[in-house]
Amino acid sequence: MTSQKSNERIRQPQRQRGHERVASLLNAAAACFVEKGYEAATTTEIAARAGASIGSLYQFFPTKEALAQALMGGYMETLQLRLKKLAASSPDWDGDQLGTQLIRFLVGFRRRHPAFAVLAESTAPLPAIRGMAIREHLREELQALLARHAPHLEPADLRAAAVVVLQLMKAAVALNAEPGLTGRRLALNQLQQALQLYLRALFKPH
Numbered sequence: 001m002t003s004q005k006s007n008e009r010i011r012q013p014q015r016q017r018g019h020e021r022v023a024s025l026l027n028a029a030a031a032c033f034v035e036k037g038y039e040a041a042t043t044t045e046i047a048a049r050a051g052a053s054i055g056s057l058y059q060f061f062p063t064k065e066a067l068a069q070a071l072m073g074g075y076m077e078t079l080q081l082r083l084k085k086l087a088a089s090s091p092d093w094d095g096d097q098l099g100t101q102l103i104r105f106l107v108g109f110r111r112r113h114p115a116f117a118v119l120a121e122s123t124a125p126l127p128a129i130r131g132m133a134i135r136e137h138l139r140e141e142l143q144a145l146l147a148r149h150a151p152h153l154e155p156a157d158l159r160a161a162a163v164v165v166l167q168l169m170k171a172a173v174a175l176n177a178e179p180g181l182t183g184r185r186l187a188l189n190q191l192q193q194a195l196q197l198y199l200r201a202l203f204k205p206h
Helices: 016-036 043-050 054-060 064-089 095-112 114-120 134-149 155-176 184-203
Strands: none
Touching: 016 043, 016 054, 016 064, 016 114, 043 054, 043 064, 064 095, 064 114, 064 134, 095 114, 095 155, 095 184, 134 155, 134 184, 155 184
């Protein structure tokens, strides 16, 4: 059952010191989630890592779920902004160039923000995060990007293509997260080639 605290609004910082404290708490939460997983991390550990009292943490984030929600909101905003910038740079790219850049984009984002994957893949009941429809947001951005390169396709075909492209991007991210895997580099290259071939065929008018 959702606690009463989870229904409370996250307090917004009013001064510079408050903004700095919130940033410190979020950074500490991200580090704890990566080290221990979302389920095992505690608000006490997060507060201690941030050098804050538990009361200070609860002032801004009444629950651990509120911390996770704030982190994911920031990650999604950054992810969408960077994907839009990539799309704006892509009009002259062919399928090979776009395929390469898309995989680099998501692999790089995952490497810079490891807590994103931890929270997105968590099996814990996080309705606020699921409600953000992470995959749906990404599919919509990819659909808009693909429409620039394949205006001959119907919306339904573009949406299906966005699903395929995202799955290939996620597969590359998953492979990249296994540094000890034998043949990982070769497999990553083949995944990239598969995406390039798919985009090349997709962009070719029938």
